[in-house]
Amino acid sequence: MTIRVYNTMTRSKEEFVPREAGKVAMYVCGPTVYNHIHIGNARTFLSFDVIRRYLMWRGFQVTFVQNITDVDDKIIKRATEERRTPAEIAETYTLAFRSAMDELGVLPPTRQPFATQTIPAMIDMVKRLIERGHAYVADGDVYFSVRSFPGYGALSGRNIDELESGARIDVDERKQDPLDFALWKSAKPGEPHWPSPWGEGRPGWHLECSVMSEGELGLPLDIHGGGSDLVFPHHENERAQSEAATGTMFARYWLHGGMLQINAEKMSKSLGNFLFLKDVLARYPAPVIRLLMLQTHYRSPLDFSDARLEEARAALERIENLVRNLRWVGEREPEGSGVPRPALERLSSAIEGTRAKFIEEMDDDFNTAAALASVFELARTANSFVSEHQGDIGGVERAVLHSAEELVTDLLGALGVDIAPETASSYPPDVVQVAAELAGYQGSDPQEAVRALLAARDAARSERNWAAADAVRDGLEMLGFTVEDTPQGVRVIYR
């Protein structure tokens, strides 16, 4: 079985064959650290986190490199506004970025180079481009000559002449062609600067990704990823620089994620309709946000809203309940005499079928929505099995149900969704007080207190004293517990 990916370069799905068997060299454009990242940035990083995790799950050794762009016009602008140095701005938002990614559950990159620590290699690439006739110096600036690179436009599907006629490009006298872009910019007073053969200056956008990806991974990269708004000009220019400088293919597969929208419009800082990731994380747990993203294919536009977050929350609960139900059955002593063989075999084959379907869908350009559907179908099958046969669960059945539980957590884990285990250790201390009032509990241990409350409720129920029983349940629910009476007895969930 092979994995197929949609390659922007060829506009088609292709079989994924890495340059070295079993290993994947992956580069995803990281943030320019001039502000907190927004939920649209987060979508892209989440999409590539899922791709990376899935490739790992499928047995590839993935080297994942993501840059931090810590020198840029926007950082300088922000620094001026806040009367801080660009380095301070960059540091502040680098730390914010890392902690937000961590909270979102995005795996840290294998390596995360900084643009400012790669300046000599950038200067070196600019030199190579000048030597090869792909760049020229003008007044302390260095420009890349797009006409010197025959494949320019191939990635984004445009040609130079059309771009020029469409032109909203500022005409700069120093450029030989309006589409030429800066490799090196001479520094104005007060701007960060580094010495170079062309005078004090700083690198242009695009250059850092070319240099860092090559430096960390070597060429060609297997996967180069980013949001679809980076296709032009950023990735087009990166590719032109790198291939012109090295004569080697830059990236084997170009993957681009769809835009996140709010009210059917792209969210962007310039439109002012953006949400910071940190603010969304303050209201919804990371797995809810991740599940919302997973329910749409990574290349499609995704409309983001509170309503969709609520839906995702409910959908995640369905999966969590499934796992909880399976664990609950698995932890009981098997008492039943067994389930008819055909029913058990249907369950077993559903479990195997789910794994196969999940892999088939994910192998097809990371179709997370369809892969998730296979898990939901298993939920129905396993839940009905339990509800139909709950009195007959024996050792064999228990083992099969346990394998279903393991499969669900494994598959969701492959997508980066951790199904939270029950954490009995973190019961709130207030429960002791409630237990003292309602159950005459004398001790100080929250877990014992809960047990005492449940025993008191049980006693009340057997006397058909519903008021007393419900008082216990209400007391527990006020503290965040959910009390459920199952055919196997009462269980309590704390979240």
Next chain:
RNA sequence: GGCGACGUCGCCAAGUGGCAAGGCAGAGGCCUGCAAAGCCUUUAUCCCCGGUUCGAAUCCGGGCGUCGCCUCCA
């Protein structure tokens, strides 16, 4: 103006030639002392018009609508 993507149930969404996945929400029912969880039942000639085909949501042409890129953008 140029290039590109998309239009599938009330909402979200998968599905690129052969009986239209899944999630959320709604309705009815089962289970329960009541709940919770769960189960069952229930809602789609796939934007419109033509064409190709034995057969089209899926391919082709036209129309309408939405969005993205072309300028910093994930």
